[in-house]
Amino acid sequence: MTEQQKNTLPVTETRLERKKEPFDPGYFLRKNVVPIFFLVLCIIGGYYSGLSLPFLANEIITRMARNSFLVISLIIPILAGMGLNFGIVLGAMAGQFAYVVTVNWEMAGLSGFLMTCILSVPLAIVFGWLTGRLFNRAKGKEMISGIILGFFANGLYQLVCLFFMGRIIPIRVPSMLLSTGVGLRNTLDIKAMHYALDNIWKVRIKIPGFVFPIMIPMATIAVIVVLCLFIRFIVKTKLGQEFRAVGQDRHIAEVAGIKVDRVRIIAIIFSTVLAGLGQVIFLQNLGNINTYGSHVQVGTFAVAAILIGGASVKKATISQALLGTLLFHTLFIVSPLAGKNLVGDAMIGEYFRVFVTYGVIGIALALHAWQSLQQRKTVTVEAASEPVSGGGK
Amino acid sequence: MVVARLEMRGISKEYFGNKVLKSVNLSVAPGEIHALVGENGAGKSTLMNILFGMPVIRNTGGFEGKVFIDGKAVDITSPEEAMAHGIGMVHQEFMLLPGFTVTENIKLNREITRPNFASRFFGEKLETLDFYRMREDAKKALRRMELDLDEMLPVAGLPVGFMQFVEIARELDKETLNLLILDEPTAVLTESEAETLLQVMKRLSSQGISILFITHRLNEVLQVADNITVLRDGEVVAELESRKATVDQLAELMVGRKIEVTSRSERHSTENVKPVLSIRDLHVDMPGESVHGVSLDVMKGEILGIGGLAGHGKIGIANGIMGLFPSRGSVYMDGKEVRLNSPISALNSGMAFVSEDRRGTGLLLEESIELNIAVQAMQSQDKFLKKIILLRIADMKAIREHAQKMIKELDIRCTGPDQLTRRLSGGNQQKVCIAKALTLEPSILFVSEPTRGIDVGAKKIVLDLLVRLNQELGVTIVMTSSELAELRSICDRIAIIYKGRLEGILPIDASDRDFGLLMAGELSYHRKEAS
């Protein structure tokens, strides 16, 4: 080192700047392989199902309005590095318990619906808090813990609904109970609150040549838009920043003074509360509750949807959630019919449906795995400096 | 007498029955730069972790002893509390979130926010981030170190030297800061970067900030420190004023024996030897260390040094050849072309790499030393595997024997080959990385900054080992280093990289002036002038 250099101290002469990546179609395809694969599947399925476009559109809109909320509820835990929150099943249970109460109070219409929403929140907070505490004891294994927790909670739920309702928990409305007077019936009628939200404002679009108009539940869609804005807002707050920091590296976040365990619990509470509200919205559209079944697959369906949208265990955006809901439910509608038309067997159609729900989770995960492998091979800058917690310099 | 900013009394710490600190005392005055030196594993980081309330200390049973800040006894149980007492720390391992931008990292958990509708009801956690002001602050902190860096760049992909400055910027940005702990901050820096840092430290101390400074570069200690504490095996063996200390004396105190400087007696001549590796027009897209068309021949059996200033691409060459960053051009090994952008084909053609970035080389922190050493050889060369019927399983006995040999040769200080690498001190982790590359028995070994973060004693061991590998096993070595002295001590020739291109190759006995000219690009400047 010469004297002269020591004086000028050039830390570096090349200023590091952000670079604009040129658009590369190959990269775009690889990056979006999951949604593109399912989009192609949807188009093929749609073609062979023989359904008319307006009918299909109607079905899709209904299902989007019904399910988006639940799918979006998965985003925050993913941001916080907790993976896919299968624990939203507990949120769904909270929503259903809230309905049991309002039906028992013989409430109806919009006020009944709003009351159900309000009641579901404290329940969901408690459930979320418990889930969060469990996840904090099983760090890194949140997903499998969530699935097992779902089974376990379902057992408790059945216990409460079958043995406590009508015995320990007084139920006023006899039609809710089984003929023995103890335990809830298989289906809980919530006709009084059917479409309570959807009917506030519906837009009908008449398509010439078709009997049924396309119905758009504007009020429900407005609620979903508000939710999306809410999520975007949260991400831009201090709390959102903590979610993201914890999601990237718990250890570093902790050293920076972030209360990691607390942040994780808050993330799960958010998710559970949103799932609870999502289930309330879902059920008002359906008009009845399958007491022992409605909640069971909420987790699996929502997870399948968000994965199809291109989200991964580590990264999810609102548009991925919405796109995923769209693709998943389109597949859900067209696949049984397409299966039947292609193979000529009604059973095949049902088989297709089962395949769609579980198969897609598998396929989406496999495609994600393939994708990260590709990334590793092309060695992007990202892959080379992949976060490894701890480590030396 | 002034009240000491920090006083630590009788600090003892045990890790799983292993006593790593034995009644250590330490005292730092306001505005003092206090250096803490000692061998790898002497307990320096542990002492600092105690002071900073790191979770690892609490999780392993706490510590004994007392800590006083400005004369008051304090009980620091979390980093947050440490920060509240005005303590800032730059850790030995990186504490940056790779997916966050420089700004977000600098302001991590100290974000500037403004109130909004929701925060009025639900508290300040829901306040919106004020990115504009955060960026301003980040810029200010970076400017204090004369660092010209886009504050909105993501940290992932920054060269290590820059990451280090971002970490220091984060600490500088804390207004209450009055005691700054720097655990080997210069280990990842080049000499000129380190020089900048030392000046920043001096400026800070003149503003009244006390600094606790850990380093293995002893001349830095003499340059900036007021006082020095020497640790050996968890005990304070000396406290001295740096005015009265010398490098040799410190080294001896640290290790407890005398250390000679490595130098090779016989050097190879590179004439009449054919190149084993030919690099032609290599371009590597490594952020901050990009290479723009290097052509270079590596001769069989030589030790080639690659030097140059930070940011000029010397680091990029090995990373590009080994397929860790996107690259183009051609590389021939023994006349056969090696596929670029493919780490596997680089490994298979007999090259191995000890990266300057320990995280990148992927130490499996939750696995044992022995497995870390063996894993790459198992994967790419089917070593350490035995066949049982149809299955091929790991031959644990062979792995253990090999690991024990490596631990002995590299002097890895550990409780045994089954110790988790997470529990090693930083320098010893580095040695595991070297052992891992050696296990591949490469014909060409790339080493980048091999002695970074390694104490003087171990440094000699590593350099000696490289020389021995070269002489006894005939391994061709390409060593990238920012320390010219280190390159000179073992290399046959030294290539200097300037602005991503080869500026020139010098013999080791060329004068300082020549090296300086090449590094500053004076030569190509004159060439341009002339033409």
Ligand SMILES: Nc1ncnc2c1ncn2[C@@H]1O[C@H](COP(=O)(O)OP(=O)(O)OP(=O)(O)O)[C@@H](O)[C@H]1O
């Ligand atoms: N988490 C841990 N669990 C168990 N032992 C540990 C842990 N961290 C460090 N040690 C041990 O404590 C001793 C001191 O380690 P420390 O990291 O303080 O060394 P150091 O002086 O900082 O060395 P270096 O210069 O290599 O960074 C070492 O023997 C190390 O193996």
Ligand SMILES: [Mg+2]
């Ligand atoms: Mg250390």
